[in-house]
Amino acid sequence: MTMTATDRASIRAAHVSKWAYSKVIFALLSRDVAVLKKNLKFFLIRVIMQPLLFVFVFTYVFPKIGQGVGGSGAKASEFSTLLVAGVVGISIIFQAVQAVALPLVQEFGYTKEIEDRALAPVPIWGLALEKILSGAIQSLLAAIVVFPIVLLIPATPVHLHFDWPVLLTIVPLSAVLSGALGLTIGTLIPPNQVPLIFAIIVLPITFLGAVYYPWAALTPIEWLKIAVLINPLIYINEGLRAALTHGVPHMALGYVYLALVAFTLVLLVVSTKGLRRRIVS
Amino acid sequence: MTGVTGVFALEARQLTKRYSQTVLAVDHLDLAVQKGEIFGLLGPNGAGKTTTGGMLTTRIVPTSGNAFIGGIDVVAHPAEAKREIGVVPQTNTLDRSLSVEQNLYFHGRYFGYSRNEAKTRASQLLEQFKLSERSSAPVAALSGGMAQRLMMARAVFHQPTVLILDEPTSGLDPQSRLAFWDVLRELHSSGQTVLLTTHYMEEADQLCERLAIMDHGRILAIGSPSELKSGIKSGSILTVEVSGEVLGLTEQLRKELKDSSVDSVTASANGMVIIGDEASKLISPVVRIAEASGHSVLNLKVEEPSLETVFISLTGRELRE
Incomplete structure (x- = not known):
C-alpha cells in the first residue's frame, strides 16, 4: 500500500507536535530574554524605584524623624522585618503584571504585532504559557533585585529566618500566578483603557494585599479581613512571611498553598481563553 | 482528511464564515491552488478576501467547511498548518522590540532552526531582499517598502508550502509596488506557491497565473486572466x-x-x-x-x-x- 501525501503529512504533524512545541516556547522565551537584555537599564529602574522609595521612607526616614508609622525601637525593627515579605511580594506581582500586560497592549494595538508571535507553530495555549513564563521570569528577577534593598536600607535591624523549602516553593508559584494574572489583565482590558490597569487592579491589590501589616492584624475589621481573601497578593505575602520571618504572624501554610495553586489554575485557564479570544475569531 | 490527493498546495472546500444571521463573509468557497502557482483572489473591499485569508492562516475559525495546506487540515491542526504557511499581512506586524536582523533570526528560531542555521539564513535573506545595510536598524526606522521586503523575507524564511499575501501593495508607492512585483516574480521562478489577495486589477493581471473573482463572499469566476477576459x-x-x-x-x-x-x-x-x-x-x-x-x-x-x-x-x- 502506498502512502498518500496526507498520510505523510499527518504522520509528520504528529511527530512534530509531540516535542516541538516546547522548542517553540523556548525560542519565544529567548526572544523575550533578548528584549529584556536590551532594555535592562529600564527594567532595573522600573523594578527598583518603588520598593526603594517605599523602604527608604517607611523604614529609614520615619524611624529617624520619630514618625510613628512603624512604631519605635523593637516595634520599628518588627515593622522593617514584616515589610520584607510585603515589598518582595509586591515586586513579584507588580513586575509580572507590567511585563506581560503592558507589551500585550502594543501587540494587540492597531498594527496587530501579535500576529508575529501568533504565527509561530505552536497552539494558542503554548503562546499563553510562554507569556506567563516570561512574566514569571521577570518577577523572579525583580524579587532577587529587590531583596538586598529591603535588607540593607532600613535604619532598624531586620531579623530574617529562612525556611528554604517554603521559600523555594512559594516564590516560583507566586511568580507563575503573577504572570497568569498579567496575561489575564492584558487580554481583558481594551488597549485604550490601560490606565485602568493601575486604578482598578494594581492599586487595590497592593493597598489591600497585607503589605504593611500581616493578614492576622486585620482581625478588628472582620469584614475586611474576609473581603481581602479574593486578593492573591495576600497569599503571596503571607507565604513569604512564613518563609522569611519568625514571630510575625502568618496564615496557616496549608491555606496559603491551596489558595496559590487554586488562583494559579483559574488564572491559567482564564488567561489562555482570553488570549484565544483576542487572537482567533 | 480523506480525499486530499496532494496535488494541490492549498485547497478549500465549502469554506464558510458567518459572523451573524445577516453577515455571511465567506459563502461556501471552493478553491484549489496548484504547487508552484501564483493564484489571486480579486475583489473589492469587503468581498471576503481577508476573511478567507484569515481562515487559511488559522486566525479565523470557519463556521463550516475545510481547508488544507500542504495536506494539513488547517482547522484540526492549526499549529502544524502554521509551519506550511508564510504570511505577509496588510499591516506592518514586524516585532518592534527587535532589530531588522533579529526579526528574521527569531522567526527562524520559532520555526525550529538552530542558532547557527537561523543566523546564516537570516543574513542570506537580508542579502536577497536588499536589507543587509539596515540589518541592525530598529524596524521602526524602515520605509514602507523596506518593511514590506522584511515581512516577505520573514514569510519565506521557513520555506512554507504556500506564501499568503493579503493586499501586499495597498500601502506602497508606485515604485515600491513595481519592485515588490519583481521580488514576487523571482520567488515564483524558484517554485514558490503564492496566494495573493488584491483589489488592484492590474496587479492580478500582471502577476497571477490564475485568479478567482470574489464578491459578497462568493467566487464569481475562476481562470487565467486571459481566459476570464475572453470569457465575457x-x-x-x-x-x-x-x-x-x-x-x-x-x-x-x-x-x-x-x-x-x-x-x-x-x-x-x-x-x-x-x-x-x-x-x-x-x-x-x-x-x-x-x-x-x-x-x-x-x-x-x-x-x-x-x-x-x-x-x-x-x-x-x-x-x-
Whole structure:
C-alpha cells in the first residue's frame, strides 16, 4: 500500500507536535530574554524605584524623624522585618503584571504585532504559557533585585529566618500566578483603557494585599479581613512571611498553598481563553 | 482528511464564515491552488478576501467547511498548518522590540532552526531582499517598502508550502509596488506557491497565473486572466451616467437596442452599464434614446476587455467603488 501525501503529512504533524512545541516556547522565551537584555537599564529602574522609595521612607526616614508609622525601637525593627515579605511580594506581582500586560497592549494595538508571535507553530495555549513564563521570569528577577534593598536600607535591624523549602516553593508559584494574572489583565482590558490597569487592579491589590501589616492584624475589621481573601497578593505575602520571618504572624501554610495553586489554575485557564479570544475569531 | 490527493498546495472546500444571521463573509468557497502557482483572489473591499485569508492562516475559525495546506487540515491542526504557511499581512506586524536582523533570526528560531542555521539564513535573506545595510536598524526606522521586503523575507524564511499575501501593495508607492512585483516574480521562478489577495486589477493581471473573482463572499469566476477576459461574451463595455431615474430608461434601451448585438443593459449606482460587441457603435443610439426620454447624459465611457470589465459584467459594479 502506498502512502498518500496526507498520510505523510499527518504522520509528520504528529511527530512534530509531540516535542516541538516546547522548542517553540523556548525560542519565544529567548526572544523575550533578548528584549529584556536590551532594555535592562529600564527594567532595573522600573523594578527598583518603588520598593526603594517605599523602604527608604517607611523604614529609614520615619524611624529617624520619630514618625510613628512603624512604631519605635523593637516595634520599628518588627515593622522593617514584616515589610520584607510585603515589598518582595509586591515586586513579584507588580513586575509580572507590567511585563506581560503592558507589551500585550502594543501587540494587540492597531498594527496587530501579535500576529508575529501568533504565527509561530505552536497552539494558542503554548503562546499563553510562554507569556506567563516570561512574566514569571521577570518577577523572579525583580524579587532577587529587590531583596538586598529591603535588607540593607532600613535604619532598624531586620531579623530574617529562612525556611528554604517554603521559600523555594512559594516564590516560583507566586511568580507563575503573577504572570497568569498579567496575561489575564492584558487580554481583558481594551488597549485604550490601560490606565485602568493601575486604578482598578494594581492599586487595590497592593493597598489591600497585607503589605504593611500581616493578614492576622486585620482581625478588628472582620469584614475586611474576609473581603481581602479574593486578593492573591495576600497569599503571596503571607507565604513569604512564613518563609522569611519568625514571630510575625502568618496564615496557616496549608491555606496559603491551596489558595496559590487554586488562583494559579483559574488564572491559567482564564488567561489562555482570553488570549484565544483576542487572537482567533 | 480523506480525499486530499496532494496535488494541490492549498485547497478549500465549502469554506464558510458567518459572523451573524445577516453577515455571511465567506459563502461556501471552493478553491484549489496548484504547487508552484501564483493564484489571486480579486475583489473589492469587503468581498471576503481577508476573511478567507484569515481562515487559511488559522486566525479565523470557519463556521463550516475545510481547508488544507500542504495536506494539513488547517482547522484540526492549526499549529502544524502554521509551519506550511508564510504570511505577509496588510499591516506592518514586524516585532518592534527587535532589530531588522533579529526579526528574521527569531522567526527562524520559532520555526525550529538552530542558532547557527537561523543566523546564516537570516543574513542570506537580508542579502536577497536588499536589507543587509539596515540589518541592525530598529524596524521602526524602515520605509514602507523596506518593511514590506522584511515581512516577505520573514514569510519565506521557513520555506512554507504556500506564501499568503493579503493586499501586499495597498500601502506602497508606485515604485515600491513595481519592485515588490519583481521580488514576487523571482520567488515564483524558484517554485514558490503564492496566494495573493488584491483589489488592484492590474496587479492580478500582471502577476497571477490564475485568479478567482470574489464578491459578497462568493467566487464569481475562476481562470487565467486571459481566459476570464475572453470569457465575457461581448467585446466591450459602455458605462453611461445620466440624470434622473434610470430604471425606465434601461427597460426602454433593452427593447430598442435588441437588434444591435447588445448583451445586457443594467442599472448601476448613477447610470447604466451596457455590454455589447462593439460598444463604441452604441454611443449615438444610447445618447439619442436617453435624451429623447428626457435624461441628460452626464458622462460616457467605453472600456475594452480587462479584469475590470470582467468584474463589471459579472456584478454590474465597478471594482473600485
